[in-house]
Amino acid sequence: ERVRLVRRLEISAAAGAGATDLAEMILVAGEERYAATASELEHFLDPALRPVADRLALTSAAVWRLATLEPAEQKDLAYRFAEPGILDDKKDLDQFVAQAFETEKPYESLVAELILALEPHLVNAIHGLAVDLSRSCV
Numbered sequence: 001e002r003v004r005l006v007r008r009l010e011i012s013a014a015a016g017a018g019a020t021d022l023a024e025m026i027l028v029a030g031e032e033r034y035a036a037t038a039s040e041l042e043h044f045l046d047p048a049l050r051p052v053a054d055r056l057a058l059t060s061a062a063v064w065r066l067a068t069l070e071p072a073e074q075k076d077l078a079y080r081f082a083e084p085g086i087l088d089d090k091k092d093l094d095q096f097v098a099q100a101f102e103t104e105k106p107y108e109s110l111v112a113e114l115i116l117a118l119e120p121h122l123v124n125a126i127h128g129l130a131v132d133l134s135r136s137c138v
Contacts, residue, residue: 036063046074052081062097073107
């Protein structure tokens with residue numbers, strides 16, 4: 001259990017969580033705040049999403065929520081979650097997933113949030129091109 005909690009703390013620290021955030025995570029840590037087990041990943045998630053969920057140390061609660069999505073939606077999220085940098089600023093991935101599942105259409109909510117997270121990176125990349133694009137193209 002400690003290893004599963006440490007994995008969650010490492011992911012949050014890498015996303016910029018401060019000492020206070022990490023201390024709070026430790027204080028409220030219960031079984032649902034630990035990274036999901038290999039068994040949970042294998043039994044609940046689509047094979048495409050398993051390695052991504054493991055790398056991100058998604059909690060058991062997040063895995064259970066994502067398991068309710070259709071296999072095609074899970075595959076799409078696996079592709080999107082694997083995008084470099086897309087989730088780097090998410091200090092609490094469990095909360096990110098939980099908020100999406102509070103909506104009527106959780107899959108669409110997750111995708112919309114991921115697109116919003118990608119937009120600044122995309123604009124910066126376009127601005128860095130050697131070609132001068134009109135502002136309306138961006």
